[in-house]
Amino acid sequence: MAWPQITLTKILIAINTKKSFKFQGVNTLFSALSHEHASTRFDFTLVKSSQMSKSELVDPTYVEKVKEYVNKQPLVPAYLQYKGLVHQHLHSFNYFTSTDMQYILSANSLVSSDVDPHFYLRYTNIYVGEPTLDEEFISKKVTPQECRLRDATYSANIYVDVKYMRHRNVLVEKKGIVIGRLPIMLRSKNCVLYGKSDNELFKDHECPLDPGGYFIVRGVEKVILVQEQLSKNRILVDVDKKGEVCASVTSSTHERKSKTNVVVVKGKLYVKHNSFTEDMPIVVVMKALGVVSDKEIAMMVGHESQYLTTFGPSLEECSQLHIFTQNQALEYIGRRLKITKRLSKTYADEARDLLAGVVLAHVPVEGVNMLPKAIYFALMARRVIQALNKTVDIDDRDFVGNKRLELAGQLLSLLFEDLFKRFNSDLKKSMDKVLSKQNRAQDVDLVRLLQLQVDSITQGFSRAISTGTWSLKRFKMERAGITQVLSRLSFVSALGMMTRITSQFEKTRKVSGPRSLQPSQWGMLCPSDTPEGEACGLVKNLALLTHITTDIESEPIVKLVYVLGVEDILTVQAIHRPGNVLVFLNGLVVGITRREEEFIKDFRTMRRKGKINEFVSIYFHNQTNSIHISSDSGRVCRPCIIVENGVSKVTREHMKELENGILTFNDFVHQGLIEYLDVNEENDSYIAVYENEIIKETTHLEIEPFCVLGAVAGLIPFPHHNQSPRNTYQCAMGKQAMGSIAFNQLERFDTLLYLLQYPQQPMVKTKTIELIGYDQLPAGQNATVAVMSYSGYDIEDALIMNKSSLDRAFGRCIVLKKFGTNIRRYANGSFDRIVPTSKIDGKIPFKGAILDDDGIAAPGERILPGQIYVNKQMPVSLANETSFTPAPLSYKGAVPSYIDKVLLTSNGDSQETVKVLLRQTRRPEIGDKFSSRHGQKGVVGLIVPQVDVPFNDQGICPDIIMNPHGFPSRMTVGKMIELLAGKAGVLEGKLHYGTAFGGSKVEDVSKTLIEHGYSYSGKDYLTSGITGEPLQAYIFMGPVYYQKLKHMVMDKMHARSRGPRAVLTRQPTEGRSRDGGLRLGEMERDCLIGYGASMLLLERLMISSDAFEVHVCMKCGLLGMKGWCTGCSTGRHIVQMKIPYACKLLFQELQSMNIAPRLVLDDI
Structure with missing residues (x-):
C-alpha cells in the first residue's frame, strides 16, 4: 500500500495559521505535533492513495476549532478586596480577641483561697473595649494618629465579668471589671478605623491605603513578624546528630508543651523524654500504658517480617529486664523520673501520672485507658523501622507542609496566657493575705484587689511589643526579635514588612538546606523577595494570594x-x-x-x-x-x-x-x-x-x-526576562526608594522621613502595582535614558545626569528629621522650663536668633549649625526651685535646615513634650545612589550641562546617560523591554503592562514605534551636544522608571582633624554621629609595616591618636609619677617619653594581675 507524500510545508502552514488540519478518509491517526501553542490541536487522518484524488491532496480542508479562554484576572482584586494584603495579621488578632481569650479564661476561670475554702472567684466572660487614652482621670476615645503624635500607646481595656463568694453563702456578680490594657492592632475589629470609608479615614487623618496590621506602642509603630516554626503534634522522622534515625513529636496543648523522641540505640528502640533520667525501652513504656502482651505490641507495630525482625531485640530486652506486667513497667519507669520533690505517691503512681499528662501530651486519654498513647508510640516505632529499612523516606524538615507560621494572634495568645496565670497567682496571694488577717470585720473588696494588679498585664504587653522579647516563664520560652519597628522608608517597605516571614534558625550557621528555594514554596512564598547576606533564604515573604x-x-x-x-x-x-x-x-x-x-x-x-x-x-x-x-x-x-x-x-x-x-x-x-x-x-x-x-x-x-510573586517583587516589570538575582536585588532596593509613604505623610512626626518631591507613576506598570496602590503612592520618576558611553565618568555603573533635568526637580527630595525633648516634673514639684532667649547689650545673640517669644523656634525659620531651637532650662538642684541651668537643644547638622513644624503635646502619662520637625530640600549631587527596577544600581558620576548632552532629531535630551556595559553580564533584558514599552506608551499616550509571565509583547511595542516613525529596536539618531556632529552609532534611548535611594553622599560624608575622645582609652571616638575618627585597623597596620613606613605608623597610631607623656625609671623599667619612681624610691633615673595611652593602660592592667612589664631604655 502506497502512502501519499505530505510535504512539511503543508503541515507548517497549518501550524502557523493555528487551524486544525484534517484529511478526510479512513481513520489512520498520526500523533499530534507538539509546539509552544499547546492550545492548537492537529489531527492528521490519511487514506490510501487509490481513494484520494490529487486535488484533495493539494487543497486540504481547514476546520476551525476556536476555544475561548476565560480572563480570570478580576479574581485577584476580588480576593484582595475580600481579604486584603495583611488579612492574615488582622484575622489572627480578631481570632485572639474573640475566641482565644475566651479559651484561656475558661482554662483559668477559678481562683480559690487556701486560707478560706468557702471563698472563691470565678471569671464568667472576657471582652476587649475600644481604644481610649486616660487623661487626668478621664478616659476618652483616641485615634491612631493622635497616639503617634503624642507618643502614647494605642490600646483598649480588657474587661471581665466575675462571680465571687462574699460570705459563706452570698454570691456576688460584677460586670465590666478592668484587668489590664491590650495594644490594639490597626484595622482590626477593635480598632476605631475598622469598616470606615475613605472619607471617614481622611477625617481621622489616616491614609486609606495604609494596610494596618501593626501596633502603636509609646508612639512607635511596631510589627509582630510572622514566625516560622516546625509543625507541632506531628511525627517527624529525621536523622539525629549521631546519624541515627529518630522519630520526634513536639506536643503542644494549652496546658503543656513537651517533646518526645523514639530513638535507635544499638538496634533497639528507646523513648527519650526530658522527664526520664535515661532512655526508656519502648516495650517497657507500652506495657506501662496497658498493652501487656508481647504479641499485641508486635502486631501494633506491624505484621510483616521487616517489622518483626527489627522490633525483636526490643521485645527481648524487656523480658531480660523481667518486666511482664503493667505495674512492673510503671515501677521501672517511676524509679527513673526527674522529680525533685516526691509526694506521698508510689513510684508506679508517679509514672502513671507522667505518662497520662506529660509524655505525648497532645494525645487525649480517658481515665486509666491509655491505649491511644500506646498506639501512637507503636506508630512512631513503625515509622522508625520503615526509615531504617529504607521503605519510607525520612521527612524533609524544610518542606513547607512540615512548617507552621505563627501570627500576631497566636503569639499574643501565648503571652496573655502567661500574664493571666501570673495575674491570678498574684491575686490569690493578695486574697490569702487579706483573708488570713485576724478579726476582719469588713468583706474582702475583690474589685479593689483586681484593680491593684492591672499594671502587670498592661506592662507585660507593652514591654513585649516594645522590646520584641517574649519571655514566658511557664513554658521556659525566651524568644527575641519577634517585633520590629515598621519601616516607613517607602510605601512598599511598610507593605513588604507586613508580609515578611522570619525564622528562629541561627543566621550565622552556613547551612544551605533551609535557605534554598523549595519546590513546595511555589505560589505560597515569593521566590525573589529575600535579603542578601546571612539572612538569605531564612527571611522570606508571602506570595500575593497566600x-x-x-x-x-x-x-x-x-x-x-x-x-x-x-x-x-x-x-x-x-x-x-x-x-x-x-x-x-x-x-x-x-x-x-x-x-x-x-x-x-x-x-x-x-x-x-x-x-x-x-x-x-x-x-x-x-x-x-x-x-x-x-x-x-x-x-x-x-x-x-x-x-x-x-x-x-x-x-x-x-x-x-x-x-x-x-x-x-x-x-x-x-x-x-x-x-x-x-x-x-x-x-x-x-x-x-x-x-x-x-x-x-x-x-x-x-x-x-x-x-x-509577592507584593514587592510584583512591582518589577517583565521580571521573567531578568536573571533571577537581579529581581532579588530590586526587592531589597525597592524598599529603600524614596517616594510617598502615605496620604497623611505631611501630618506625621517621624524620626526620619524621606519624601520625593515629584513622584510619578511608572509608564510601564504591572497588575500588582494597581492591586497594592503603588500607582497612587509611587517611589520614582520616569527618566529618559540613553544607553551609551559618555566620558569616563560612567564606568562601574555610574550615571551621568543632565543638569537641566535636576533644575526641573528630577530626583529632588525632602528630608524631615524630628528632634524633641520632654518637660520633666520632679518629685519636689520643680520642673524643666522653656524660656525666651535673653539679650546681650540689647541684641539677641546669634545662637538664639530664630527663637520665638516662647523660647521655641518659629516654623518657617532657617536654622544654621549651632543655633538653638528649644531654649530649655533645668533646675540646678531638686532642693532649690529658683536656680536653673541652661540645657538648650541646638542644631548639629552640617548644612542649614528649615523649621517645618513644632508640636507641643503631652503623652498618656501627662508628661509634656516638645517636638520640632526640621526640613531639608536636597537635589541630586555626585555620589547619590539611583536604581532602575531591575537591580541596576549606580551612583551619579557626573552632572553635565544640557548644552553638552547629546540630543535626537526632535531635540530631546536624555535625563540620564547609562553605560552599556551594565547589560551584558547582568542580563536584565526586562529593562530593555521596559524602555521599548515606555517609549511606545509615551508615543501613543497609554500605559503598558509588564506583568510577570504576561504583559505587552515586544512585537506589538515595536509595531507601535514603527507607526510613529521610530526604529522598531528603540534606537535613535543622536547628535553630539559638544561637537554638533552626529554620533557614530544609533543610540538605544527611551523612558525607564528610576528610583532615588536613601543613600545620599551628604549623609555619608565624614572627616575630622581633631575632636572628642573616648574616656577610657583616650583614643578618638567611633562613628560619624559622634564625630569619630577613621579607624586604621590591623590589616592597614600590616600594610604599613610591609612597606616599612615606620614614621607613618608612629604618626597614625600614636601622634594622631593617643600620645601620652609618661615618666619611666631607667633602672627598674617601671612607670613612675611626677619624676619619682615608687619602686626604687628615687627620682634620679626618671626620664620622660611618649607612648600611646592605651599602651600605658595595658601596662597598668598587667601590673594589677601581678605581671610587671619593664621598659628597657637606652640613650640615643
Missing part, C-alpha cells in the same frame, strides 16, 4: 469522619492489616478505612458544598499509606480554581457576574468553584498553570501565574 489558617474546631470533623465510614481506632483489632488505611486528624489517629479513594472524594465534596470549613485540608500519603486531615492554625494555603473532567468550573458568565458585583470571591468558594489548597493537598493535586494546559488528569487551575 492565606494563613487559624484554628478550626476539630470535634465536628471527627464526627463527620465517622459518618463517612471510618472505624474508630480503639475498636480495630489488627490496625496494619493489608488494605487498612490510617486516618489522621491534626497528627492524631482517629481510625481506619478500607475505601480511601471514596472517603477522600466524599470529604472534598462536603467541603466544596460548604458543610466543612473551606480551610480544612485532606490528602493521601502514599509511602505511609495514610490519610491526613488538617484543621490546625499556621498552615499556608492559596486559592485554586477547581477543574472537573478537563473543564474549569469558572466560566465566562461567572466572571461577568463578578465584574458586575453580583458575586464576590467568597461566593466562588461557597459555590465550589474555587477551593483553598495547602501544601500537602497540593501534592495530591494536578495543577495547570494556563487553561490550555488542562488535560484529563488535571484537578485544579492557577488563578493567575503572576501571583507566585
Whole structure:
C-alpha cells in the first residue's frame, strides 16, 4: 500500500495559521505535533492513495476549532478586596480577641483561697473595649494618629465579668471589671478605623491605603513578624546528630508543651523524654500504658517480617529486664523520673501520672485507658523501622507542609496566657493575705484587689511589643526579635514588612538546606523577595494570594469522619492489616478505612458544598499509606480554581457576574468553584498553570501565574526576562526608594522621613502595582535614558545626569528629621522650663536668633549649625526651685535646615513634650545612589550641562546617560523591554503592562514605534551636544522608571582633624554621629609595616591618636609619677617619653594581675 507524500510545508502552514488540519478518509491517526501553542490541536487522518484524488491532496480542508479562554484576572482584586494584603495579621488578632481569650479564661476561670475554702472567684466572660487614652482621670476615645503624635500607646481595656463568694453563702456578680490594657492592632475589629470609608479615614487623618496590621506602642509603630516554626503534634522522622534515625513529636496543648523522641540505640528502640533520667525501652513504656502482651505490641507495630525482625531485640530486652506486667513497667519507669520533690505517691503512681499528662501530651486519654498513647508510640516505632529499612523516606524538615507560621494572634495568645496565670497567682496571694488577717470585720473588696494588679498585664504587653522579647516563664520560652519597628522608608517597605516571614534558625550557621528555594514554596512564598547576606533564604515573604489558617474546631470533623465510614481506632483489632488505611486528624489517629479513594472524594465534596470549613485540608500519603486531615492554625494555603473532567468550573458568565458585583470571591468558594489548597493537598493535586494546559488528569487551575510573586517583587516589570538575582536585588532596593509613604505623610512626626518631591507613576506598570496602590503612592520618576558611553565618568555603573533635568526637580527630595525633648516634673514639684532667649547689650545673640517669644523656634525659620531651637532650662538642684541651668537643644547638622513644624503635646502619662520637625530640600549631587527596577544600581558620576548632552532629531535630551556595559553580564533584558514599552506608551499616550509571565509583547511595542516613525529596536539618531556632529552609532534611548535611594553622599560624608575622645582609652571616638575618627585597623597596620613606613605608623597610631607623656625609671623599667619612681624610691633615673595611652593602660592592667612589664631604655 502506497502512502501519499505530505510535504512539511503543508503541515507548517497549518501550524502557523493555528487551524486544525484534517484529511478526510479512513481513520489512520498520526500523533499530534507538539509546539509552544499547546492550545492548537492537529489531527492528521490519511487514506490510501487509490481513494484520494490529487486535488484533495493539494487543497486540504481547514476546520476551525476556536476555544475561548476565560480572563480570570478580576479574581485577584476580588480576593484582595475580600481579604486584603495583611488579612492574615488582622484575622489572627480578631481570632485572639474573640475566641482565644475566651479559651484561656475558661482554662483559668477559678481562683480559690487556701486560707478560706468557702471563698472563691470565678471569671464568667472576657471582652476587649475600644481604644481610649486616660487623661487626668478621664478616659476618652483616641485615634491612631493622635497616639503617634503624642507618643502614647494605642490600646483598649480588657474587661471581665466575675462571680465571687462574699460570705459563706452570698454570691456576688460584677460586670465590666478592668484587668489590664491590650495594644490594639490597626484595622482590626477593635480598632476605631475598622469598616470606615475613605472619607471617614481622611477625617481621622489616616491614609486609606495604609494596610494596618501593626501596633502603636509609646508612639512607635511596631510589627509582630510572622514566625516560622516546625509543625507541632506531628511525627517527624529525621536523622539525629549521631546519624541515627529518630522519630520526634513536639506536643503542644494549652496546658503543656513537651517533646518526645523514639530513638535507635544499638538496634533497639528507646523513648527519650526530658522527664526520664535515661532512655526508656519502648516495650517497657507500652506495657506501662496497658498493652501487656508481647504479641499485641508486635502486631501494633506491624505484621510483616521487616517489622518483626527489627522490633525483636526490643521485645527481648524487656523480658531480660523481667518486666511482664503493667505495674512492673510503671515501677521501672517511676524509679527513673526527674522529680525533685516526691509526694506521698508510689513510684508506679508517679509514672502513671507522667505518662497520662506529660509524655505525648497532645494525645487525649480517658481515665486509666491509655491505649491511644500506646498506639501512637507503636506508630512512631513503625515509622522508625520503615526509615531504617529504607521503605519510607525520612521527612524533609524544610518542606513547607512540615512548617507552621505563627501570627500576631497566636503569639499574643501565648503571652496573655502567661500574664493571666501570673495575674491570678498574684491575686490569690493578695486574697490569702487579706483573708488570713485576724478579726476582719469588713468583706474582702475583690474589685479593689483586681484593680491593684492591672499594671502587670498592661506592662507585660507593652514591654513585649516594645522590646520584641517574649519571655514566658511557664513554658521556659525566651524568644527575641519577634517585633520590629515598621519601616516607613517607602510605601512598599511598610507593605513588604507586613508580609515578611522570619525564622528562629541561627543566621550565622552556613547551612544551605533551609535557605534554598523549595519546590513546595511555589505560589505560597515569593521566590525573589529575600535579603542578601546571612539572612538569605531564612527571611522570606508571602506570595500575593497566600492565606494563613487559624484554628478550626476539630470535634465536628471527627464526627463527620465517622459518618463517612471510618472505624474508630480503639475498636480495630489488627490496625496494619493489608488494605487498612490510617486516618489522621491534626497528627492524631482517629481510625481506619478500607475505601480511601471514596472517603477522600466524599470529604472534598462536603467541603466544596460548604458543610466543612473551606480551610480544612485532606490528602493521601502514599509511602505511609495514610490519610491526613488538617484543621490546625499556621498552615499556608492559596486559592485554586477547581477543574472537573478537563473543564474549569469558572466560566465566562461567572466572571461577568463578578465584574458586575453580583458575586464576590467568597461566593466562588461557597459555590465550589474555587477551593483553598495547602501544601500537602497540593501534592495530591494536578495543577495547570494556563487553561490550555488542562488535560484529563488535571484537578485544579492557577488563578493567575503572576501571583507566585509577592507584593514587592510584583512591582518589577517583565521580571521573567531578568536573571533571577537581579529581581532579588530590586526587592531589597525597592524598599529603600524614596517616594510617598502615605496620604497623611505631611501630618506625621517621624524620626526620619524621606519624601520625593515629584513622584510619578511608572509608564510601564504591572497588575500588582494597581492591586497594592503603588500607582497612587509611587517611589520614582520616569527618566529618559540613553544607553551609551559618555566620558569616563560612567564606568562601574555610574550615571551621568543632565543638569537641566535636576533644575526641573528630577530626583529632588525632602528630608524631615524630628528632634524633641520632654518637660520633666520632679518629685519636689520643680520642673524643666522653656524660656525666651535673653539679650546681650540689647541684641539677641546669634545662637538664639530664630527663637520665638516662647523660647521655641518659629516654623518657617532657617536654622544654621549651632543655633538653638528649644531654649530649655533645668533646675540646678531638686532642693532649690529658683536656680536653673541652661540645657538648650541646638542644631548639629552640617548644612542649614528649615523649621517645618513644632508640636507641643503631652503623652498618656501627662508628661509634656516638645517636638520640632526640621526640613531639608536636597537635589541630586555626585555620589547619590539611583536604581532602575531591575537591580541596576549606580551612583551619579557626573552632572553635565544640557548644552553638552547629546540630543535626537526632535531635540530631546536624555535625563540620564547609562553605560552599556551594565547589560551584558547582568542580563536584565526586562529593562530593555521596559524602555521599548515606555517609549511606545509615551508615543501613543497609554500605559503598558509588564506583568510577570504576561504583559505587552515586544512585537506589538515595536509595531507601535514603527507607526510613529521610530526604529522598531528603540534606537535613535543622536547628535553630539559638544561637537554638533552626529554620533557614530544609533543610540538605544527611551523612558525607564528610576528610583532615588536613601543613600545620599551628604549623609555619608565624614572627616575630622581633631575632636572628642573616648574616656577610657583616650583614643578618638567611633562613628560619624559622634564625630569619630577613621579607624586604621590591623590589616592597614600590616600594610604599613610591609612597606616599612615606620614614621607613618608612629604618626597614625600614636601622634594622631593617643600620645601620652609618661615618666619611666631607667633602672627598674617601671612607670613612675611626677619624676619619682615608687619602686626604687628615687627620682634620679626618671626620664620622660611618649607612648600611646592605651599602651600605658595595658601596662597598668598587667601590673594589677601581678605581671610587671619593664621598659628597657637606652640613650640615643
